[in-house]
Amino acid sequence: MKLNRLIISISLAMAGTAQANPDLWQYPLFGGDPLTPQQWHLKNTGQDGYSPVVGVKGQDLDVDFAHAMGIKGRGITVAVIDTGVEIDHEDLRANVVAGSLNLKDGSAYPTDNNGHGTAVAGIVASVEGNGIGGRGVAPHANLIGFNYLDAQSEAAWFLSHGRTAENGKRELNRFTDARIYNQSYGSTMLKPFPYDYEANPALLAKDVALEDVTKDSQRGQGSLFVKSAGNSYGTYNVGAWLILPRENGRYYDNFGLPFHSANLSHENINYWNMVVSATNATGKRSSYSSVGSNVWVAAPGGEYGTDAPAIITTDIQGCSKGLNKAGASANRLHGGVALDPNCNYAATMNGTSSAGPNAAGAAAVIMSANHALDARTVRHVLAQTARKTDxxxxxxxxxxxxxxxxxxxxxxxxxxxxxxxxxxxxxFYGFGAVDVDAAVWKVLFGGVQNLxxxxxxxxxxxxxxxxxxxxxxxxxxxxxxxxxxxxxxxxxxxxxxxxxxxxxxxxxxxxxxxxxxxxxxxxxxxxxxxxxxxxxxxxxxxxxxxxxxxxxxxxxxxxxxxxxxxxxxxxxxxxxxxxxxxxxxxxxxxxxxxxxxx
Structure with a gap:
């Protein structure tokens, strides 16, 4: 839904400036952040994202109207459950609030030794207009982080997902104040997960926790759990083993059908998780994206950044770690180049790990348009307004x-x-591609009421x-x-x-x-x-x-x-x-x- 051109054109005409510059409507999005003109997931003009290939104009999250109206996630806290978050990153720290937790040492600094979680956080809520880097989908949202993927215990799971670690008790965890939890991680199962509460009581405890946090936290408005679908469309890995199809002696031949299903992960078949698949800069399924009947919506994940546009976001600061390191790269932003000499940003972040935080940022924007909406209703609005991509x-x-x-x-x-x-x-896409402007318009003017x-x-x-x-x-x-x-x-x-x-x-x-x-x-x-x-x-x-x-x-x-x-x-x-x-x-x-x- 592209409403912003009409609305802003009308306002410019009323000011007597409509004929002065027909591209003025782009200014609120592109002003002040040097990497934002290449952030195709926010505004796809057919740019290449520092890769060798361009995208297709209009295949983006459609945030222009919401951002121009100043609806950018203010007051909404997003928890990044991941490898950690570099919370003092130059393009994140202004949006970081109290509540982060290092699940290994108990400190308030969720150390990220990988870069994945820092990239996820930047997609959600990089700071806007500060003259560095790019910006997030919800650049006014609050951020907290957990290094759960470095400390995968039962207690760590409950703490990072909004509850106490006391299995079986329906006591809400007061430590976090998140309205959205982003989970850009998952498991690749070999067949449908045995969902048996009697044989696996820990499974019941986690389901109870997700249900409680979704329905009863945040003074009854609830929190939204966003879950990446997975990256195993054509092949998948189990440890050192690469699993792939073969038909009549032809490797990788699977008649074009998904070789793995998002419906095989026990996290992805949990109703309380909103599962997100990935699209690329042409508006089609990203080559790797897992899919299934459990997908709710699709959001930009890109390709690999060295072949076609990936997602531009924050990286661990410095050229010795993270996604962007010193040295030659097929991506023009990488390697310590003049545009980013300290390698603080990356243009190769991809996967449904990127699609998830794009959807989480979108949800934060929608919630900030009406803070009274509960989590189920935000999902409902996303389904109602999703765009029929591809x-x-x-x-x-x-x-x-x-x-x-x-x-x-x-x-x-x-x-x-x-x-x-x-x-x-x-x-492939659930109800379709996330359309932020259509969702915000519906929330503001469509008479949306909680389900x-x-x-x-x-x-x-x-x-x-x-x-x-x-x-x-x-x-x-x-x-x-x-x-x-x-x-x-x-x-x-x-x-x-x-x-x-x-x-x-x-x-x-x-x-x-x-x-x-x-x-x-x-x-x-x-x-x-x-x-x-x-x-x-x-x-x-x-x-x-x-x-x-x-x-x-x-x-x-x-x-x-x-x-x-x-x-x-x-x-x-x-x-x-x-x-x-x-x-x-x-x-x-x-x-x-x-x-x-x-």
């Missing part, structure tokens, strides 16, 4: 030889779909015991009748499936309104033979009515032509996995459904 993306069709010898072709991953409530959705009290239904289970026919497009279906008459916010599905080649399976859920959500596309690089209490999340049904028949469909889409390969990057060992087709049909033992709604 609008003409084609479905990814899969052809395979069925068990009867015929060839079947179907849209294994559809293009953009419009659900029964009128929301556009795509597994009604949320209802979370108990798990409802079907004992299906249904065979999954091998290499057959029809697959198997199982139905579940839901009586609850709710407006859906999200749906979780829990599965127990036996199958010796999980890579063959496509798992889909169809709502009572007929909306088809691909929970897991086929050709995901599974390792293992069973799914035990595996939970998958879908946002695809947002706004629909929950009452009626929900249908689970599981397809086996391969008779044995694809495989998963594991390559050890240290020993050069090559393992071929999933090479033998399942001798017996798989079985959907049972499945369960849980609805978040109001």
């Amino acid at each position: 609008a003409n993306i084609a479905p990814i069709n899969l052809s395979f030889t069925q068990a009867d010898g015929t060839v079947a072709t179907y849209a294994a991953l559809p293009g953009w779909q419009r659900n029964a409530a009128g929301y556009n959705f795509h597994n 009604p009290e949320q209802v979370v239904t108990p798990w409802q289970t079907v004992a299906a015991n249904a065979q999954i026919p091998d290499a057959t497009l029809a697959g198997v279906t199982s139905e579940l009748q839901v009586a609850d008459n709710l407006t859906v916010e999200a749906v979780q599905v829990k599965l127990n499936i036996d199958h010796t080649r999980l890579r063959d399976l496509a798992i889909e859920l169809v709502s009572p309104s007929g909306t088809r959500s691909v929970l897991l596309n086929p050709r995901v690089g599974f390792i293992g033979e069973h799914i035990e209490n595996g939970v998958l999340l879908s946002n695809h049904f947002y706004g629909e009515n929950s009452a009626g028949v929900w249908t689970l469909r599981v397809r086996d889409t391969d008779a044995g032509t694809t495989e998963t390969v594991a390559f050890n990057t240290q020993t050069r060992q090559l393992l071929q996995l999933n090479t033998v087709n399942n001798a017996q049909p798989g079985v959907v033992r049972d499945w369960s459904l849980r609805i978040f709604g109001h």
